[in-house]
Amino acid sequence: MSGQNGQKEVWSDLITGPKWTLYTAMQHVARGLTDMVGHVIVNDAPQVKEMPVAQVQGRVGAPGTEIVAIYLHMESGLRGRAVLILPLSFALNLVDLMMEAPRGTATSMGLMERSALGEVGNLALSFFLNSVAESASQVGVLQPSPPSVIVGAPGTVLNMVVTSAAAMNDELLIVETAFADTAKTVEFRFWVLPDPTINWAHD
């Protein structure tokens, strides 16, 4: 099957097909993150949302807050991008879990802290792609890019993450899943965005 058709089929299955494929993929992500941080991480049901770009900013964070985004491309097999978004305070708590340090130890985003969060993003997207790959052999190896960790105001983060996708469309298609540890010390949203150049919805 050709690359473009294969991608279209896989995205179509994920977005419009039986929900279990997407649910299973996000459960894989939750299990992988649980193993990684040593605390139980659970997920809500993934939601597929098509929303105007202007509304997306509101979902990233309130003005005046500082947020962290862990941003990756899907580099081969399946084209798209993924972002983990969380408030800075939760990001620091997540770093403490990764470093096996008492909560409150991490107080700023230095090199090590950014690297720890980058690894969270790498693992989250890899586990998502691993799950999709089990039923999508026609698109070959599904691989994430190295992660980028962005810290800033919601508008700044949004511009960096969705600008090129938004330039092509007035609306963005986002698969959004909420994750949290059971103590609610870490909560984040995981967005998966199909490549807008793939006309997956139409034959």
Add this chain to the structure above:
Amino acid sequence: MPTVMITDDSLFIRVKIAKLLARHGYETIQAEDGEQAVEVYRETSPDAVLMDVTMPHKNGLQALAEILQFAPEARIIMLTALAQKSVATTAVTYGAKDFLVKPIHPDQLITALDRVLAA
């Protein structure tokens, strides 16, 4: 003391593994990507290599193939979050001694290293 080269673009992973290996009596050197891994291997010939797959500049599978061309005796263990059959098959076909899926448990890593070094 055996020397292990840790190749991963994640500083967090390199430091975490280095601390673990130090506790078990290993010396370590680090490389940030596949290109650096090939250069460092040429210069130092470590006893074993832990190699991430997804890295910028040159990925782990490319570095694995290149190192084994000039050092067929190299003991390279792949580390990756990509638990996809084709990735594991490629790594083994190229000559990796083992393939571990992240997140890696400390006991699992030490067992894999001990096994590879004993062979």
